[in-house]
Amino acid sequence: MTPAMLDVRNLTTELVGPDNSIRLIDDVNLRLDAGEIMGLVGESGSGKSLTGLSIMGLLDPPVRVADSQILFKGEDLRRMDDERLRRIRGDRIAMIFQDPMSTLNPVLRIDTQMIETIKAHEKISTAAARVRARDALGKVGIPSPDERLKAYPHQFSGGMRQRVAIAIALLMSPDLIIADEPTTALDVTIQAQILSVVQKLARENGTALIWITHDLSVVAGLADRLSVMYAGRIVESGRTDDVLRQPMHPYTRGLIASLPSRNRRGMLLNQIPGTTPPIADLPAGCAFRPRCPSATGMCLAHPQLETVAGRDVRCFHPSLEGIGA
Amino acid sequence: MNARLDVDHVSKLFTRKPGMIERAAEAMHVKKPSPVVHALDDVSLSVPEGSVLGIVGESGCGKSTLGRVMAGLLDPSMGTVRLRGKPVDALSTAERARERLRVQMIFQDPSSSLNPRQRLADIIGAAPLHHGMTDRRHLADYVTEQMTRAGLDPAMRDRFPHQLSGGQRQRVGIARALAVQPEVLICDESVAALDVSIQAQIINLFLGLRESLDLTYVFISHDLSVVEHISDRVAVMYLGRVVEEASVEDLFANAAHPYTQALLAERPSIAPGRRSYHTIKGEIPSPVAPPPGCHFHPRCPVAFDRCQVERPVLRSIGASHTSACHLNG
Numbered sequence: 072m073t074p075a076m077l078d079v080r081n082l083t084t085e086l087v088g089p090d091n092s093i094r095l096i097d098d099v100n101l102r103l104d105a106g107e108i109m110g111l112v113g114e115s116g117s118g119k120s121l122t123g124l125s126i127m128g129l130l131d132p133p134v135r136v137a138d139s140q141i142l143f144k145g146e147d148l149r150r151m152d153d154e155r156l157r158r159i160r161g162d163r164i165a166m167i168f169q170d171p172m173s174t175l176n177p178v179l180r181i182d183t184q185m186i187e188t189i190k191a192h193e194k195i196s197t198a199a200a201r202v203r204a205r206d207a208l209g210k211v212g213i214p215s216p217d218e219r220l221k222a223y224p225h226q227f228s229g230g231m232r233q234r235v236a237i238a239i240a241l242l243m244s245p246d247l248i249i250a251d252e253p254t255t256a257l258d259v260t261i262q263a264q265i266l267s268v269v270q271k272l273a274r275e276n277g278t279a280l281i282w283i284t285h286d287l288s289v290v291a292g293l294a295d296r297l298s299v300m301y302a303g304r305i306v307e308s309g310r311t312d313d314v315l316r317q318p319m320h321p322y323t324r325g326l327i328a329s330l331p332s333r334n335r336r337g338m339l340l341n342q343i344p345g346t347t348p349p350i351a352d353l354p355a356g357c358a359f360r361p362r363c364p365s366a367t368g369m370c371l372a373h374p375q376l377e378t379v380a381g382r383d384v385r386c387f388h389p390s391l392e393g394i395g396a
Numbered sequence: 397m398n399a400r401l402d403v404d405h406v407s408k409l410f411t412r413k414p415g416m417i418e419r420a421a422e423a424m425h426v427k428k429p430s431p432v433v434h435a436l437d438d439v440s441l442s443v444p445e446g447s448v449l450g451i452v453g454e455s456g457c458g459k460s461t462l463g464r465v466m467a468g469l470l471d472p473s474m475g476t477v478r479l480r481g482k483p484v485d486a487l488s489t490a491e492r493a494r495e496r497l498r499v500q501m502i503f504q505d506p507s508s509s510l511n512p513r514q515r516l517a518d519i520i521g522a523a524p525l526h527h528g529m530t531d532r533r534h535l536a537d538y539v540t541e542q543m544t545r546a547g548l549d550p551a552m553r554d555r556f557p558h559q560l561s562g563g564q565r566q567r568v569g570i571a572r573a574l575a576v577q578p579e580v581l582i583c584d585e586s587v588a589a590l591d592v593s594i595q596a597q598i599i600n601l602f603l604g605l606r607e608s609l610d611l612t613y614v615f616i617s618h619d620l621s622v623v624e625h626i627s628d629r630v631a632v633m634y635l636g637r638v639v640e641e642a643s644v645e646d647l648f649a650n651a652a653h654p655y656t657q658a659l660l661a662e663r664p665s666i667a668p669g670r671r672s673y674h675t676i677k678g679e680i681p682s683p684v685a686p687p688p689g690c691h692f693h694p695r696c697p698v699a700f701d702r703c704q705v706e707r708p709v710l711r712s713i714g715a716s717h718t719s720a721c722h723l724n725g
Contacts, residue, residue, distance in 0.1 A: 114591035115562070228679055229455075258454035258618065260676055263662040267673035285591060288621075288664035292673075315666050329596035330666060331625035336644065339600045340625070343593040346561050 074145030076279040077103040077247055082139040084125045093351045096121055096303045106277040110290030113300035116347055119283045123249045127166055162192045165240035169252040171232040175224040181235055182220040188242055207238040211268050230261035251283045266293055299323050302358035309382035319382055319389040321363045400612045401580055402442035406475030408435045408461050431684045435461040437636040448613040450627030456683050457633040459616045463584045466614055467501040500573035504585035506565035510557040516568055517553040524575045546571035547601055563594035582614045620663045624648055632656045635683055635691040642717035652719040655692045
């Protein structure tokens with residue numbers, strides 16, 4: 072069996088303080104094969120972005136990965152020396168951020184930045200690198216890429232800038248892309264254009280993709296599998312259609328039920344009571360317990376992620392409604 | 397039904413203030429005058445008493461400017477804003493101040509619209525005290541009532557905005573608006589910055605307040621699902637113009653304008669199944685130099701010659717359904 076493109080085992084990330092440390096991500100497991108798209112969904116503070124940064128090894132003290140195996144094609148990224156990790160990042164694994172201006176240097180032309188990236192990873196002539204940069208711009212749907220190569224980041228609109236950031240991520244044809252809310256700041260019509268580019272990419276090049284978002288509806292049509300995070304833990308994980316049709320975890324159920332739907336126009340939405348607890352002060356046992364309609368005394372214990380009918384759920388009372396026995 | 401608030405052929409132009417050198421250059425006729433942005437271009441809409449008008453559109457479509465003009469925060473460059481049928485311009489200063497108070501606005505980002513150095517009780521209590529809706533002696537009770545109504549624990553009255561969560565801050569914005577006893581609330585992307593589970597709580601609060609206080613709403617959002625959920629009528633805007641307006645049922649079932657159709661087709665949804673994205677091409681043009689004729693024609697899949705030269709007027713294409721497309725009607 073060939074190893075998975077990415078296999079994250081027991082990822083635990085902590086904020087190390089002088090006296091104690093706070094666990095920000097607790098026991099996250101992710102597995103991704105080539106060409107697969109995984110949606111990593113959660114609300115603010117759920118640890119979804121931090122999971123992406125942990126995988127990339129982009130954390131700075133006092134935040135650190137406490138314990139984990141992060142296997143990329145079977146090789147543990149955390150055991151690699153810095154030089155090799157640097158080569159893999161940007162070459163085999165790329166990341167796209169929400170704000171493209173955090174990727175782009177505002178005082179350099181796009182071509183300078185793109186050619187620089189290619190040359191950092193590969194011995195190649197500038198002319199050949201330029202051709203590849205132009206092709207990458209064309210691939211993400213930037214009109215007249217030859218001219219646009221000479222532009223500065225501020226001369227692009229928000230949607231175009233995000234495309235440039237995606238084009239840079241694509242330059243080395245990475246095997247894995249981690250995209251952190253890349254379309255959140257964009258308009259619907261522009262978001263759809265970018266989703267279509269990304270979807271094509273995964274299908275045609277076999278690129279594996281982790282798409283981090285707070286918006287279920289963005290990944291619903293895009294991802295093969297969904298992992299839902301709450302308070303630093305994955306609470307449910309499974310095939311996208313299964314999770315959306317029959318959510319098992321009360322939090323996932325609550326999230327889906329709270330979305331406005333066409334046939335309940337003007338009626339009160341089903342809301343999840345309360346707010347997300349601060350990560351430094353999680354309730355004992357299941358973190359969702361105080362907001363959960365099905366919580367019992369049992370939930371004072373810490374639930375493990377267990378496989379129920381082909382789905383991973385972290386709950387003592389998963390809903391089996393509509394699940395064939 | 398009587399219009400609680402209506403805008404009649406309203407336009408809003410913004411010009412960039414030229415610097416000294418530019419002014420000199422203009423005076424010497426060596427430079428063209430600064431570009432003018434038509435943020436609103438001949439917009440007419442009416443909000444009946446007790447109803448919810450949803451306004452949708454993408455960045456730069458003028459929806460926020462329209463909200464500000466309706467709330468009296470901006471004066472229109474052309475056209476008339478009427479409150480209960482009376483043109484705002486025709487009101488006396490005192491009357492205008494009183495009528496304006498009845499229209500309150502709730503913003504997208506609660507943290508930038510709340511003074512970080514004021515306690516909640518001051519944020520919520522200042523305006524009603526100033527306008528004589530309560531006095532110092534009853535202020536504490538008055539603030540308690542406003543906070544309770546917005547779903548805030550009155551025990552938090554001495555806190556500062558940074559001590560609250562995003563959802564709680566938005567509730568403070570709502571409590572502050574309700575404190576001056578408005579009849580119309582203009583919500584500009586008021587749930588856009590909130591997490592899904594909190595968004596549902598705030599939408600429910602709006603729905604509940606509508607019932608209990610007989611409020612009229614203008615609900616501005618880029619999120620079609622939210623607008624569909626809360627609105628009675630919906631107006632779709634593109635680059636400063638209203639391109640389609642209809643009842644919510646009609647608009648979502650029988651969208652006539654190609655832009656509305658495109659927006660609906662690309663609306664994210666949680667319907668299961670892999671989807672393919674039928675994208676409309678191109679970018680939203682800059683409002684400084686919008687395309688001639690129909691603003692949407694460069695992106696429109698069904699555009700023809702006439703669209704490049706002639707501006708389509710908003711005309712009736714069905715029972716209280718208007719659309720601005722040469723192909724409609």
